[in-house]
Amino acid sequence: MSLRFARWTGYACALLILAGCSSTVRVDPPTPEGAAAAACRTLGERLPQRLDGVARVETTPASPYVAVWGEAGIALRCGVPRPATMAATDQVPEIDGVAWFSDPARPLLFTSVGREAYVEVTISRQHTPENVLVDLAAPIKAALP
Template structure:
């Protein structure tokens, strides 16, 4: 149990979001490698400028693996590790052709799975997760090939 808690705490700390007044938002970028890194760079070019009414904004440090909207009320990190809480028997819903794992311990965290890279999206409660995930489906499908 302590190891699992440490992993969960580490995952929670990996998405450090500090919204500043009018400045860039701090989000800790992941460090994908190989094909996952290449696919994430393609995804970065295809992400929308607006999600669920929130405009895309800058993050710091600048990274092709991070995108934020509305002062990090929505934050995307591409190339994250497989969710530690996900088990092989979990039922994972699909939204517009993208499978999304919803972390039961963190109801605002969703991870796109079954693709070249895992894509983690944190969605603040004032946003509608389904709207955000639907808008992210097309760029994810076009940039990140499915894995077997």
């Protein structure tokens, strides 16, 4: 098991455990720099307050690079590294003008690619990924050239 996969699995488990404990969800924020950091801050300001029927909740530590809806049902991290398993020859589908890489080994994780910063979205099985990704397309296109 790779360190990256183990770390991601730990994040996902922590999200699920903490979701039942309080109204603040713990998510480790990424650390983008330069233009990516500025674009991610802009994205954070444009994200919807409700997504696929659930409200946005507070995260700890507070970060302009993280957003969560429905107490960890949907978690977004902006400024993450390029997906390690993404190959240059991978076919990446577009949803409303945003390309999303989905690693078959991690079916609940989607990463927008081809923009100023990579945006990672984890979507629990209680939500419809297509609905979530469609609703995120406009703010991502506006904030991340």
